[in-house]
Amino acid sequence: MKDLTLRVFRFDPLADGEPSYETYTVRVNEGARLLHALHAIHDEIDPSLHYRYCCGSGQCGSCAVRVDGEPVLACMDEVRDGTTIEPLNLPVVRDLVTDMEPGLMEIPGLLPSGEGQVTRSEIEAIKPLRDCIECLSCVSECPAITVGHFAGPAAMRQAMRLALDPRDAADRVPEAVREGLFTCTTCQRCWEVCPKEIRIPGKAIEKLREMANRSGLTLPRHLGVAKQVERTGRSIEHTKVTFLEEAPAVIEPHGEVKATVGFFVGCMYNGRLPDTAWDMVQVMQRNGIRLVIPPEQVCCGSPLIRTGQTSSLRMLQKRNIDAFVHRGVDLVMTMCAGCGSTLKNDYETPFRVVDVTEVLTMYGIEPPGKLPLKVTYHDPCHLRRGQGISEEPRELIRMVAEEFVEMPPICCGAGGGVRSGLPEVAGALGKGRDEEIRKTGADAVISVCPFCEFHISENTGVPVKNITTLLLEGYQEKDERSGGE
Amino acid sequence: MLADDCHDCHVLVIGSGGAGIRAAIEASKYGDTILVSKTLTGKGGCTTMAEGGYNAVLRADDACSLHAEDTLSGGAYLNDPALVEVLVREAPERVADLMEWGAVFDLTDEDEIAQRPFGGQRFPRTCYAGDRTGHEIIMTLVEHLRSTDVEVLTEVAVIDLLRSDGVVTGAAGLDRRGELVTIRADSTILATGGGTRIYDISTNSASGTGDGFACAYRAGAELIDMEMVQFHPTGAVYPHDARGRLVTEAVRGEGGVLLNFPGERFMSRYDPERMELSTRDVVARAIATEVLEGRGTIHGGVYLDVTHLAPGEVEARLPIMLEQFLHFGVDIREEPMEVAPTAHHMMGGLRITPSCQTTLPGLFACGEVAGGVHGANRLGGNALADTQVFGKRAGEGAGKAKRSSAGVDDRQIDALHARLDAFPEGTADPAQLRRRLRRAMWTGAGIFRTAEDLTGALAEIREISAQHPRAAYQSNLIECCTLENMCLTASLVVRAALMRRESRGAHVRQDVETTWAPGASPYGHTYLSLEREGVETGGAGE
Numbered sequence A: 001m002k003d004l005t006l007r008v009f010r011f012d013p014l015a016d017g018e019p020s021y022e023t024y025t026v027r028v029n030e031g032a033r034l035l036h037a038l039h040a041i042h043d044e045i046d047p048s049l050h051y052r053y054c055c056g057s058g059q060c061g062s063c064a065v066r067v068d069g070e071p072v073l074a075c076m077d078e079v080r081d082g083t084t085i086e087p088l089n090l091p092v093v094r095d096l097v098t099d100m101e102p103g104l105m106e107i108p109g110l111l112p113s114g115e116g117q118v119t120r121s122e123i124e125a126i127k128p129l130r131d132c133i134e135c136l137s138c139v140s141e142c143p144a145i146t147v148g149h150f151a152g153p154a155a156m157r158q159a160m161r162l163a164l165d166p167r168d169a170a171d172r173v174p175e176a177v178r179e180g181l182f183t184c185t186t187c188q189r190c191w192e193v194c195p196k197e198i199r200i201p202g203k204a205i206e207k208l209r210e211m212a213n214r215s216g217l218t219l220p221r222h223l224g225v226a227k228q229v230e231r232t233g234r235s236i237e238h239t240k241v242t243f244l245e246e247a248p249a250v251i252e253p254h255g256e257v258k259a260t261v262g263f264f265v266g267c268m269y270n271g272r273l274p275d276t277a278w279d280m281v282q283v284m285q286r287n288g289i290r291l292v293i294p295p296e297q298v299c300c301g302s303p304l305i306r307t308g309q310t311s312s313l314r315m316l317q318k319r320n321i322d323a324f325v326h327r328g329v330d331l332v333m334t335m336c337a338g339c340g341s342t343l344k345n346d347y348e349t350p351f352r353v354v355d356v357t358e359v360l361t362m363y364g365i366e367p368p369g370k371l372p373l374k375v376t377y378h379d380p381c382h383l384r385r386g387q388g389i390s391e392e393p394r395e396l397i398r399m400v401a402e403e404f405v406e407m408p409p410i411c412c413g414a415g416g417g418v419r420s421g422l423p424e425v426a427g428a429l430g431k432g433r434d435e436e437i438r439k440t441g442a443d444a445v446i447s448v449c450p451f452c453e454f455h456i457s458e459n460t461g462v463p464v465k466n467i468t469t470l471l472l473e474g475y476q477e478k479d480e481r482s483g484g485e
Numbered sequence B: 001m002l003a004d005d006c007h008d009c010h011v012l013v014i015g016s017g018g019a020g021i022r023a024a025i026e027a028s029k030y031g032d033t034i035l036v037s038k039t040l041t042g043k044g045g046c047t048t049m050a051e052g053g054y055n056a057v058l059r060a061d062d063a064c065s066l067h068a069e070d071t072l073s074g075g076a077y078l079n080d081p082a083l084v085e086v087l088v089r090e091a092p093e094r095v096a097d098l099m100e101w102g103a104v105f106d107l108t109d110e111d112e113i114a115q116r117p118f119g120g121q122r123f124p125r126t127c128y129a130g131d132r133t134g135h136e137i138i139m140t141l142v143e144h145l146r147s148t149d150v151e152v153l154t155e156v157a158v159i160d161l162l163r164s165d166g167v168v169t170g171a172a173g174l175d176r177r178g179e180l181v182t183i184r185a186d187s188t189i190l191a192t193g194g195g196t197r198i199y200d201i202s203t204n205s206a207s208g209t210g211d212g213f214a215c216a217y218r219a220g221a222e223l224i225d226m227e228m229v230q231f232h233p234t235g236a237v238y239p240h241d242a243r244g245r246l247v248t249e250a251v252r253g254e255g256g257v258l259l260n261f262p263g264e265r266f267m268s269r270y271d272p273e274r275m276e277l278s279t280r281d282v283v284a285r286a287i288a289t290e291v292l293e294g295r296g297t298i299h300g301g302v303y304l305d306v307t308h309l310a311p312g313e314v315e316a317r318l319p320i321m322l323e324q325f326l327h328f329g330v331d332i333r334e335e336p337m338e339v340a341p342t343a344h345h346m347m348g349g350l351r352i353t354p355s356c357q358t359t360l361p362g363l364f365a366c367g368e369v370a371g372g373v374h375g376a377n378r379l380g381g382n383a384l385a386d387t388q389v390f391g392k393r394a395g396e397g398a399g400k401a402k403r404s405s406a407g408v409d410d411r412q413i414d415a416l417h418a419r420l421d422a423f424p425e426g427t428a429d430p431a432q433l434r435r436r437l438r439r440a441m442w443t444g445a446g447i448f449r450t451a452e453d454l455t456g457a458l459a460e461i462r463e464i465s466a467q468h469p470r471a472a473y474q475s476n477l478i479e480c481c482t483l484e485n486m487c488l489t490a491s492l493v494v495r496a497a498l499m500r501r502e503s504r505g506a507h508v509r510q511d512v513e514t515t516w517a518p519g520a521s522p523y524g525h526t527y528l529s530l531e532r533e534g535v536e537t538g539g540a541g542e
Ligand SMILES: Cc1cc2nc3c(=O)[nH]c(=O)nc-3n(C[C@H](O)[C@H](O)[C@H](O)COP(=O)(O)OP(=O)(O)OC[C@H]3O[C@@H](n4cnc5c(N)ncnc54)[C@H](O)[C@@H]3O)c2cc1C
Pocket: B014, B015, B016, B017, B018, B019, B020, B036, B037, B038, B039, B042, B043, B044, B045, B046, B047, B048, B049, B050, B051, B052, B053, B054, B055, B133, B134, B156, B157, B158, B159, B173, B191, B192, B193, B194, B203, B204, B205, B207, B208, B211, B212, B246, B344, B345, B366, B367, B368, B369, B380, B381, B382, B383, B384, B385, B387
């Protein structure tokens, strides 16, 4: 037996003006789940506590709540002392009980055609999408649902499941488009929180977008991007002299060589934000990293995959892989989170792919000077969730900024082709970031993704900086200080 | 005084498990249908938790007659042969319905529904969707339900059936806030599932508290074979608070072996022929005996081992088991599970005809709340088939039944209010009473029974029932009603267990010697109603 203390959200919309939190200390058995602690509160201390559960074994999807902001199934999650328990981000019926009905009604059912024999291979394709227990954790966390017309991840999962089924008589693709298929930013949050680990963005949304593409339903603005890639090998038009036009094939570090890495530039740093890439180069030179930069590299294909236009993807993949293989590098670095996530998840590379923050923490860096700044950090979705990287950038920021404040890791709206396809949705999410940024009172927002940096800076007055720019400023500060001494 | 929230319909279905939803889909073809459940639609009950599979004769080399024989012999010949006949004949048709509505069952290389062997059956006839078969069935049904015009009332717990001149005319329930809701109906279908939550250790969902048995008994319906409680041989023993959680029979179906603490494959001493794939009652008693005789693990179970299977096989065939145990810190690809018996299924229940008519006019029943289909012991995979076969029949029977002009009897509503009004004045803690009841049932009416233990359990139940549970808030009224239902259901189980003076199927009386083979038993069903109780004599299946 052990004692633990939980802070629990309490709210009766019919009686209370606003929610409050109550703290309870209960005794539970070793290995107890959160649900058992809620039972203990209800049975021993406060019978007015409302919470929902039924199967007690992770199968019915009744009991999802948030523990310190992260959705979990109360019946499966081992209870932890000192945590805060809140309902999902859905309308609250009472305390931890939410109104799930509207979310459940969004999930379409099969329209029996009465014919069509399903085959084993079709069943096997459907299965990974079928484990859903309709707990709505994903719906609770989806940023797109809050700003655009979007049926949500659970419904999109189901739409894909139905689109794969020959027994279904309805045409799911145009329906999914109407229900907001292009509103999803592919932020991967739904996948991250799903207790059944259903990979909705990759396995449903992007696949539905591919089907939409084959039916001519791709958004006009997205078609432009694909044309651009086909014509130029780049997803965006450059506005400045590109990085690759100026960069030599190899950039040597200033001192001893600690490592040699290939640099995959990506369209944004190449054509729109080359200055940031040059900042990075200086940081690498100072820290003993030799950069190998094949000039024939092209767009990674991410904008095509996210928008379902994959017909020329193979060619891009081959050109990029060959470019680095010919240089004989076994480590390739990205500094764009989108490129990194694509190379790691959508490519089969004979070399290892790492993010710039991984390179810097892996080989260690010379300590920069401390900047008298309070900064916050925006987690790029394609870094945090797409690559599982969240600690490395924080470690680097702490080395250089005097003060670091966290903000919740929510999508900025730039990804998934939403910025180009549905700018108003992207704008609304960007504004949401601005609010969080201002709450922190930070002097600057740091990030590690050109899309996030570009998009957030359009939506906030607070300066947005790439992490390597911040580090470079730290080195400059250090040099000035030692020069002045 | 009338309830604030009144509804009216042609068919009222109580319970949204597999049987209830199937019934509602069918009934809606005949008129306005309301589906009410204590939980969110489909999320309550045990159907969504069912893992192993659904029995149906689908292959040319299998036969309905074989399925019937297996079911009868598994049920120790206490089953109603007419109900068994319906079950085996219609199970294939109902699985075909599910397939038409989009069910994602596993298929063979020939694109036919795959089937696996399950305990007590001579043919591998258990259809499955991985180890989430019940969930697959429920999802298919819920999705199909959304396309009908069945009106759904969620999170309303039915506390009593309504009657008018001996005819059931609907039901009264409490919503989440404890407000009374009444639903008048021409016909009412009870599909509230089982009730093994009356035991300390149980596989059932939180709604398996036996409400349906209790409401029906109070309304005057007759129940049969209530002593027949199936103890599933393999329930998890750790962590303590999640004990009883089912470890699916599919684990044994896929080749899992049972070992006692010294490492002996002990089933060779109990059923050398069928070993782990023997019937549930035999395996449960074997494990209980091993533990009682000191050959159990530290947590009071035995080992169930699949580590000899390829890890990939475990991942593909038993994904839910793998995931659940990983959550609790055990990788079943590398280490054995620890298991012990757990109260699983109620074979007994309302006496029904093949068209699901109960002994009360206006009341139909299907699924686990009905009795007679599984006799003294249910075969794994037969309950899911039962929900679909008899769910459809109940929906059809109720749908086709006459319209009725009978209204709600105000006196009954007044009486209900009086009953509810007493709870805020109550003095006893319902949670404590519930715990006491569950322990009394586990020790007094568990796997091995004697008249003495049963009498002791009954006395304890009576003492608990005599207490006045307290509802601290209006929303706690439901808990008090549920407690009363649990007490009543428990007493039905114990009374029936005392009446059956033989060991048969899941019912083991250690204090009486059973000298006959099950098929030759002089006893038929035990029966209990407000009017009469006893045990039928003159042979099985009466
Ligand atoms: C863990 C587990 C695994 C199983 N595996 C299998 C298997 O593999 N194969 C097989 O054949 N069988 C299996 N069974 C048995 C089978 O699942 C059940 O017997 C069957 O699903 C019962 O279905 P049902 O529709 O009758 O009731 P349930 O599915 O239990 O549904 C009961 C419904 O009634 C509602 N309800 C209850 N009380 C009230 C009330 N007072 N007011 C309103 N609504 C109420 C509940 O909310 C729920 O919606 C398993 C059982 C369990 C517990």
